[in-house]
């Protein structure tokens with residue numbers, strides 16, 4: 260018998276899910292061997308745990324599904340691991356409760372796993388339910404099937420092999436037969452936090468309209484100025500009438516802010532105002548804040564649904580296909596790139612440099628480059644580069660100028676930060692939310708290029724630097740983002756009315772889903788430079804990879820190891836590799 264050991268460096272809910280998948284796979288391939296899987300850390304967690312597993316009978320009809328004995332928490336003492344859930348420094352001490360709810364992981368046959376979301380009835384017994392008012396809604400009466408089947412779920416990965424386990428799934432969003440709120444009882448609140456993103460107003464509008472028109476909810480409050488607005492600012496009554504044309508405007512009619520998340524004060528305010536549905540629109544920081552609010556609400560036993568709606572122009576939120584506003588931002592970035600191209604083309608040895616947003620994730624720069632085709636070099640935070648010497652950026656610029664007479668460089672704001680800090684001394688400053696304030700890499704690189712070619716005195720260059728940063732996020736959303744925002748908002752409302760809570764409403768493989776907060780906050784989404792998408796970009800620009808082949812292999816190996824250790828595979832090949840390795844060991 261082969262004994263398999265699998266040690267997780269850091270135990271998180273993902274580790275458990277992966278263990279379940281591996282166990283199911285090994286069991287299906289080699290039933291006699293499955294007991295040999297040695298759950299090193301799990302064993303101690305399971306045996307130490309005294310609380311029963313969460314079984315959510317009202318939401319699961321299939322008897323083949325079972326809630327595993329997975330009373331895992333994010334740390335052995337039941338609190339979140341702060342290293343994987345960093346809080347902004349100045350706020351960390353102010354957070355109210357310890358984050359201690361348990362992920363609801365349900366397993367089925369053939370390696371099926373449902374990473375379910377919390378429900379109000381998990382912690383409030385005997386909640387009454389009501390017929391969904393949509394049943395009498397003329398708009399819905401033409402639909403054959405009004406309601407989402409209770410067992411509908413959406414797979415996290417859709418590329419599978421013949422023998423792959425069915426894998427992780429998320430609960431499919433949509434209206435349910437029974438709702439947990441009466442229309443008159445609902446006092447909803449909407450808040451927008453963090454940086455701007457195209458589509459914020461569309462989401463606000465559609466939340467208000469969905470609540471009013473689909474569920475007859477008449478009390479909707481807008482919280483002004485982000486999280487701190489709960490306790491330090493005014494509120495605004497929102498009606499379909501006063502939000503009617505806000506989707507045509509950029510920004511957020513509610514205002515937004517960074518910092519100011521004090522969980523207990525926010526939940527006090529929710530309680531004082533009698534709010535029982537909170538819709539929180541924001542990025543990774545905001546979703547962490549929403550998770551903290553959910554935990555505190557749950558700890559106090561309040562019948563309040565906490566719903567996150569993911570907003571991120573950087574596209575740095577994991578699991579979801581992409582954030583609303585991303586397409587609009589990429590489209591707007593084309594205008595800056597076009598301008599840079601026209602300028603560069605019009606001068607001898609013209610260089611256009613465009614800086615785009617992307618603190619830690621270079622998605623906007625990557626997609627804007629792929630869309631434009633005028634870009635000769637795209638620099639992102641995930642792909643280190645160097646300036647001097649063979650294969651460096653200066654070399655490439657010289658070659659391109661000699662061949663084409665002009666070039667366009669797109670650089671994400673977080674790219675090359677290590678190089679900038681080598682040459683510019685600066686204090687390690689943060690914004691109010693604890694995000695690191697970055698140096699202006701666009702200005703820096705423009706100056707470096709100018710200095711280099713002046714010193715060389717070989718190619719007289721003309722460089723134009725364009726920084727459209729705020730222009731691409733302050734605009735209204737385009738048509739496809741408007742549709743996306745509408746569906747997101749409707750899904751969010753259906754979920755809250757059905758009593759779900761502690762979830763982010765998000766699109767996974769084109770389907771609306773409810774994703775538990777911990778999956779959204781556990782890591783950031785990054786461009787994986789060993790994935791095909793980055794290779795596509797490199798082949799479209801013909802830029803150097805800035806990695807020799809040895810370096811590339813090391814990068815790939817390092818990336819895979821890191822992802823395996825973290826339990827964060829962004830590429831299904833990693834999972835397949837890992838599983839096939841276990842499979843071969845098991846045989």
Ligand SMILES: Nc1ncnc2c1ncn2[C@@H]1O[C@H](COP(=O)(O)OP(=O)(O)O)[C@@H](O)[C@H]1O
Nearest residue numbers: 345346453517518520542543544545547548692
């Ligand atoms: N770990 C955290 N816990 C609680 N609140 C947080 C956390 N991180 C950020 N926040 C709050 O979320 C809000 C938005 O965060 P920020 O990082 O500025 O933007 P984004 O949500 O777009 O990433 C801020 O009010 C901030 O205080």
Ligand SMILES: O=P(O)(O)OC[C@H]1O[C@](O)(COP(=O)(O)O)[C@@H](O)[C@@H]1O
Nearest residue numbers: 453454542571572573616617618690
């Ligand atoms: O100047 P601000 O408002 O802090 O915004 C700048 C930041 O906002 C972003 O666009 C998005 O950040 P968030 O998603 O965290 O709000 C970053 O790319 C950028 O660094």
Ligand SMILES: [Mg+2]
Nearest residue numbers: 453542543544
């Ligand atoms: Mg953020």
